Amino acid sequence: MLQTNLFTFLKGGQKRPHEENNVENQSLPVTPTKKTKSSVSDVMDSPLSASKKKIRKFNSDWTKEFEWLVHEPNNDGVMSMFCTLCRDSKKTNPFATTGSTNFQRSALERHGSKNPEHLDLILVQKLVNSKSTVKDVVEIQEVNNSESKCAQIRTLYYLAKNGHPLSMQNSLVELQQLNNCRDLRDHATIYSSSTTHDEMLDAISEVIEESVNADILSSDFVGIILDETTDLTVNKKLNIYFKSFKSGSTETVTHFIDCVDIENGKADTLVEEIEKVCARIGLDMLKVISMASDGASVMIGHKGGVGVKLREKHNPRLVQIHCVAHRLALCASQACQNVPVFADYQRTVKNVYRFFHNSAIRYNGLREIENLLTDENKDTKHVTLKEPASFRWLSLQNAVKAVFDVYPALVMALDNEAATGSSEAKGLLKSVKSVQFLLNTAFLVDILAVVNKLCKVFQRDELDIEQMNNMLCSTRETLQTFKAVSGSTLEETYKAISNGKYKDLVKVTDTSQLRRGFQSSSVKYLDNLLDNLDNRFEESSMKILTTADKILNPSHLPTYTEEIPAYGNEDLAKIVEWLGPLENYPGLIDPTNMKNDYLQFKLVLRKLQGKSLKNVCETLIQRYSESFPDFTVVAKYVLTAPLSSVACERGFSSQNRLKTKLRSRLESTKVSKMIRVMEEGPAVAMFDTQPVLAKFDKMKNRRK
Structure with a gap:
């Protein structure tokens, strides 16, 4: 009889309770048989297998560790675990309604540390117990909202930095919520409007632009880099970069300034846009002492090019440089x-x-x-x-x-x-x-x-x-x-x-x-x-830079000391003529002092043998600016003069990654802001959201 019941059981047949008990309590001699996949599967799915699973029970010590936990029968009379905080507040999670029969410590830890409703109730309880005022509660809520805003700003910055559409913002925030991101758990603090996302981008762009402008305004000289192109929607664009010193340093940086729409490619139009950009930054055009561009006649034309017009209107010392990469x-x-x-x-x-x-x-x-x-x-x-x-x-x-x-x-x-x-x-x-x-x-x-x-x-x-x-x-x-x-x-x-x-x-x-x-x-x-x-x-194509190199580069000095006094006097005269006083323009150097200092300067320069031109210029600015101020001026020009317009080409590549066939309706101002984030913004891990948050909150009276 028992063998028959066991055979019926292995085949998936039903059995009576007393038969199941007999099977559990007696050992039966069973002849070994060849196991098949189906027979093993049947056994695994059978009640006998289920009866061997570990039966979990409630541990009364858990109520001491989790103060909010009670063990009571639910509406069906089944002993279950309840959260008193969630139940009293009429929340909708299982610990508040039907009760949980998942008697595992991990289930309690998940509810206590990750459930947003429970965490909010814990915070309220702490405030009540500590007799906090309404002001304290508001301040804590503002901190939580501030953290949520920072998380959203950082998410949007990630999209802009990598050139992704800002329309992905809501999807990314939702993904982070699914991953239990604590700063984004409160749905009431989430900004889902595309208009607000644009305002976040504006705040990010403004903070980055302020940092860029600080470098440019603190620099004695600025080199401007220009190039024009046409975008996907056949709009003519002018890309503008500035090369300057990094604020408080002798290190030079090339900054993206703007990618503006222009009506036509005429020199007057380009000059007008450059003037607008400099006015917006607050940059004195006399500081713009060099300009790099491609070889287009509108840029480097000897009669009506942009360089000629900038010299005539703003700075007669401006030096034009035909991009060496284009020339090659x-x-x-x-x-x-x-x-x-x-x-x-x-x-x-x-x-x-x-x-x-x-x-x-x-x-x-x-x-x-x-x-x-x-x-x-x-x-x-x-x-x-x-x-x-x-x-x-x-x-x-x-x-x-x-x-x-x-x-x-x-x-x-x-x-x-x-x-x-x-x-x-x-x-x-x-x-x-x-x-x-x-x-x-x-x-x-x-x-x-x-x-x-x-x-x-x-x-x-x-x-x-x-x-x-x-x-x-x-x-x-x-x-x-x-x-x-x-x-x-x-x-x-x-x-x-x-x-x-x-x-x-x-x-x-x-x-x-x-x-x-x-x-x-x-x-x-x-x-x-x-x-x-x-x-x-040919040497004459960069005669000012070549002359400056002969003056500042120790590798050009004669080997014998007796030849040094006569070396470079003609080249010095060219530099004095260029940087000295001009009609209606004060001099950037003192011609007399510069000529008198030249012999001693050459002897000091000889001590710098083995250094590159860049290192010599940096050394002059850092250590000899008081002793040889006029030669320091030349060094600053050499470091800030751009020799190519490659930066503009990279800007156009960024523009083309942003404005595609699927995103052809992007406004030019938005494209320019995203290029600024892509090229000038720090890595996502290094991005500071606090200045952006302050600017974002000042844009309008936002919810706290």
């Missing part, structure tokens, strides 16, 4: 002029990219061949073909390097496509299989690597004239050697071509005529590039 890009792009082979090469690289980019099937075929040619033991990634974009500085290097890395696979993939009858593939294959194309690729890998390194240096905000000249000199010398000696990549490529094959993998069209064509065209390309570097970076 022009040098590289124009080196192909009058060299048809390299002009054709660029077109071929672009056509190859489009041929594969426009078809996933073709691209997958290229990847499959690349996999076959790749050593299985190597953990390599697929090389992605790049498009040489005209609007990206020296993007040709990435495109060329990608073609070189996948050259064997590329030839095979084009060969396969040509076999299917594709006329486009046949044309590309004929060009790519030429030994001249392969040698051009290897040659440009070497050349563009050198030029691109120079470009990266030129994109630094803290670039100075010494760094620029040193890198230019080393670049010229390196390129000059390539006329006589092949670069490493080209040399290896020559060795890899044998018997009409490259690396014994693919056939190439190799003739002496094609090789001679490469030799002549590569030399001509190098000559063009070197000539462009000489012409676009």
